[in-house]
Amino acid sequence: MSIQYYIFFCLALFSIGVVGVLTRRNAIIVFMCIELMLNAVNLLLVAFSKMYYGMAVQNGGATTAGIDAQIFVFFIMVVAAAEVSIGLAIIVMMYRNTHSIDVNFLNRLKN
Amino acid sequence: MNAIIVSTLLGVIMMFCSWGIKNVQAQKNIALVGLLILIFANLAHANAWYVFEYDTKGMLRFNSFGLYANTLLFSLTFIYVWLNGEEISKLSKTPADFYSLFFFILCGISILTSFDNLLMLFIGIEILSIPLYILTGADKKNMFSNEAALKYFLMGSFSTGILLLGITLIYGATGSFHLTDPVIDKLTGMAHEQMLLSAGLILLFAAMNFKVSAAPFHFWTPDVYDGAPTVFTSFMATIAKAAGIIAFINVFGSQYKALAFSWTLLLTFVIIATLLVGNIIAVFQRSVKRMLAYSSIAQAGFMLFALYGKSEIAKEGVLLYAVVYSLATIGIFAVLIKMKENSFDAFNGLSKTNPLLAFVTTIFLFSLAGIPLTGGFFAKYYMLSALLKAGAGLWLVILAVVFAAISIYYYFKIIQAMYFTTGESALGVVPKYYTNKLLIIAILLLVLGVFPNLLLNYLYF
Numbered sequence: 001m002s003i004q005y006y007i008f009f010c011l012a013l014f015s016i017g018v019v020g021v022l023t024r025r026n027a028i029i030v031f032m033c034i035e036l037m038l039n040a041v042n043l044l045l046v047a048f049s050k051m052y053y054g055m056a057v058q059n060g061g062a063t064t065a066g067i068d069a070q071i072f073v074f075f076i077m078v079v080a081a082a083e084v085s086i087g088l089a090i091i092v093m094m095y096r097n098t099h100s101i102d103v104n105f106l107n108r109l110k111n
Numbered sequence: 112m113n114a115i116i117v118s119t120l121l122g123v124i125m126m127f128c129s130w131g132i133k134n135v136q137a138q139k140n141i142a143l144v145g146l147l148i149l150i151f152a153n154l155a156h157a158n159a160w161y162v163f164e165y166d167t168k169g170m171l172r173f174n175s176f177g178l179y180a181n182t183l184l185f186s187l188t189f190i191y192v193w194l195n196g197e198e199i200s201k202l203s204k205t206p207a208d209f210y211s212l213f214f215f216i217l218c219g220i221s222i223l224t225s226f227d228n229l230l231m232l233f234i235g236i237e238i239l240s241i242p243l244y245i246l247t248g249a250d251k252k253n254m255f256s257n258e259a260a261l262k263y264f265l266m267g268s269f270s271t272g273i274l275l276l277g278i279t280l281i282y283g284a285t286g287s288f289h290l291t292d293p294v295i296d297k298l299t300g301m302a303h304e305q306m307l308l309s310a311g312l313i314l315l316f317a318a319m320n321f322k323v324s325a326a327p328f329h330f331w332t333p334d335v336y337d338g339a340p341t342v343f344t345s346f347m348a349t350i351a352k353a354a355g356i357i358a359f360i361n362v363f364g365s366q367y368k369a370l371a372f373s374w375t376l377l378l379t380f381v382i383i384a385t386l387l388v389g390n391i392i393a394v395f396q397r398s399v400k401r402m403l404a405y406s407s408i409a410q411a412g413f414m415l416f417a418l419y420g421k422s423e424i425a426k427e428g429v430l431l432y433a434v435v436y437s438l439a440t441i442g443i444f445a446v447l448i449k450m451k452e453n454s455f456d457a458f459n460g461l462s463k464t465n466p467l468l469a470f471v472t473t474i475f476l477f478s479l480a481g482i483p484l485t486g487g488f489f490a491k492y493y494m495l496s497a498l499l500k501a502g503a504g505l506w507l508v509i510l511a512v513v514f515a516a517i518s519i520y521y522y523f524k525i526i527q528a529m530y531f532t533t534g535e536s537a538l539g540v541v542p543k544y545y546t547n548k549l550l551i552i553a554i555l556l557l558v559l560g561v562f563p564n565l566l567l568n569y570l571y572f
Contacts, residue, residue, distance in 0.1 A: 007283070014276055021269055030265055037272035040277050044398070048283045072230050076275060079237045083268055086244050090264050093248060094257045101160055105258065 004037075006047035013040035027091050027101040044079050045069045045076075115233040121145040122214035129207035137195040141394065142375045143208035146189040147267050149217065153181045165180050169289060170228045176426055177294050179225035179570050180357050183430060184220055187350050187437045188213060194441065198304035198342045198448050209249065212242035216351065217564060219339070223358040223527035229288040232362060236274070236322060240267050243351060248341040255406075259338025266321075266331040274318035280311030290362065316377065319362065323355040325383035325415060329408050333392075336420040344400065345444035348407040349437035354373050356414045360429065363513040378418055385412030386514040393521045400453045402521055403443065406479065410436050410519060411513065415493045420501025426568045428493030434566060435486035435559055437480040442552045446472050449545075458525050459534030467546050468528045468538075474553040476522040478560070483517050484558035491515060493563070 018041060020033030049069035056065035095101055112348045125145065128138055133215070155162065157178040192199075219238030226232050244267065248260025282288060284307040321328040336344045363374075389409025396402040414436075417429040446468060450457040462469040478487035495508050529536075559566060 003283075014272070017272065018269075020436055022142070027261065027265070031268075034265070034268045035274060037269075038275065041272065041275040044276075044279045045282065048279065048286075051283075052286050065286070068230070069282055071287070072233075072278075072282075075230060075234060079234070079271075082237070082241055083264075083271075086241055087264050090244065090248050090257070092262045094261055095264065096488055097252070097257055103261070 003047060003051050006044065010040045010044035010047070013043070025102055025104055027103050030103060031087055031091070034047050035080065035084075038076060042073045042076055053069070112165060112167070112173070113162050114157040114185070115218055117149050118154040118214050118218040118221060122211045125207050125211035125214060129205040129211070132207070135200045135495070136182045136321050137205055138205075138210065139192065139200065139205040142192055142207070142213070143189065144167050145210075145214065146185060146192065148216075148284065150182060150185045150189065152275050153178060153221070157329060169557075170231050170362075171222070171225045172227035172291075173225050175359075175570060177357075177432075180224045180430060180433075181221050182569075183434050183566075184224075184350055185217060187345075187353075187434065187441070188217060190552065191346060191350065191441050194445050194545075194552070195342045195345065195448070202340055202342070209246065210370060213346075216242045220350070222355040226358070226360070226361060227290050227364075229281065229290070230435060231269075232272065232358060233278060235358065239351060240271075240322075240355060243267075243347055246346070247339040249343060252339045253340075255338040256340060257338075259335045262331060262338075263335040270318045270321035270328070273314050273321070273520065275310045275317060276315075277314030280307050280314065284308035284311060291465065298350075313377070316360065319355075319359045320381055323352060323359055323411050324408055324414070325381050326388040326408065326409055327381075329385065329388060332408055333404040333450060335399055336407070337398070341400065341444060341448045344404075344520060345441050345448075348403070348444075349440045352407065352411060353414075353433035356417075356429065356433070357416070358572070360417055360421070363418055372518045375419070375503075378415070382412050382415050383507075383510065385409065385415065387512065390514045390517045390521075394517065396521070397446055397455065398448075398453045399455055399457070401523065402468055403440065403447075404448075406518065406521070407440065409514065410440075413491060414509070415492050416494060416498045419498055422497055422500050424493060424500055425497035427489065427570060428497045431486070431493055431559070431566060432490040432564055432569065435478060435490045435556065438552055438559075439475040439485075439487065442475040442549055442556075442561070443472065443479070445545075445549060446475075449539050449541050452537055455524055456534065457530050457537035458528040458538055461529040461538065464538060465541065465546070467550065470548070471549045471553040472529065473526055474492075474556055476526055478556045480519045480522045481520075484557065484560045486556045486563070488560060489563040494512050515526055 014037050017033045017037035020036065021030050024030050024033065046069065049066035052066035056062055091101055098105055122341035125142060126142055132138055133332055152162065156173070174554060199209050202207065216239055217237050222231055222235035222238065244260060244264045245287055247263050250256035275401070278288070284304040324332040336348060339347065345434055386409055389405050389412060393402050393405035393409065396405060414432050417425040425500055447453065453504060481487040481491040495511060
């Protein structure tokens, strides 16, 4: 399968995430959409990694080609987990004060 | 490498201090000693004395610019903690938690000043941002602090997603995360890869603009800076922002710039929009804290001039600008912390109630506005001459000077309130030693305004 399919699929997934962040009002769902964006990127990185690996094997080159992208994926997972822990803590903190996780609440600072 | 490891260790040590040592004053002193150790570790690295020697496989590349930027930002953090220690202690029973977060932020900063790989850029930005989300929400019972934290967190993670997509597309085009990989040169003729690379670079550019709060990606800044506890706003607007700008210069100072997409046009648009939005909206603010948030957007616009060309004067200028702007902003926020409210009226008649405090505030504002004899003048001068040296048009320089003139209006509104408006200032209790510390910062600004080379000569050792 050519790489174009992967690129279009991942960009579609990423766009669903972006649209979700921009339109949804529930903080948890906004958060899930951000995770969706990150995972679309993970998928694309793995696809590119395999592409470069395949190219290197065909040309008889080094078989470690593309491995750095897969390492990058692990880093993204770790950082996303760290962000989840902070993000959920912030959402819980907000829920304790307002008894709501609606992001429409975020308009007091404007005035 | 020394700075990265030592700052992490110190962060962990501070974390244990938060339950091992109950005395708040002692926690602050440990943090100050830790910062001194960190500065010395970094200086040791700059003098080729490696405590920890690793082969980073091209992930990190240390140069004198990055190491000196580290030293300056660590020293600014030292001044910040030395000045604001009492205020930080008021926010929590265990302020050591906040100090440990500062050390983790400094670890992120030392990665951002020396990365040579997009993976390290990502890691550095995240290590810098995640503690900042916590610091924004540090005032747990305060609705504004909550709101600012959630907003900053959602916006920050969203921009991280954009940054990652940009990095991935760049990888797809070049097959490498390295900033200085020769493979990029060969690509300029190939249509598909070129398209992928341009899309990736534009996404990366947008995400970096977001992190340094340049327009049109500035919309989160005023709300977050306004809602966060004032002490931490002071940190975010100065040291964290300066680190973001140095990272920005590291990425786009490399050969990505030589690519065929219209880089200069994009950069000019962003800088003019940043100066315009920052300066014009700041004029209409009624709260000093919000005005300073917009002014920090405008000042970031000035620092971005260093992106036009990586000349010596641009490097010197961005370091001088970061230091001078940070000192003045830390000072003015330290005065604002002692006010009972954030409006301009709070400063009414301050010259009568506390003339020394009014005087140092005036120097901070002069420096932010770029009046000669204060550091701000030379900082702006260096940035503009770097701009001319990089071959940008004279009209851009004139436009920048016009915007600097507009900024005088809103900075001088405070001076006018202090000296020419009668009334009762909303000043809380200010101890004598606090004013003296501010006076020392003001003297530093005046010295840098006359001898900027005192700071810059060290770049070449």
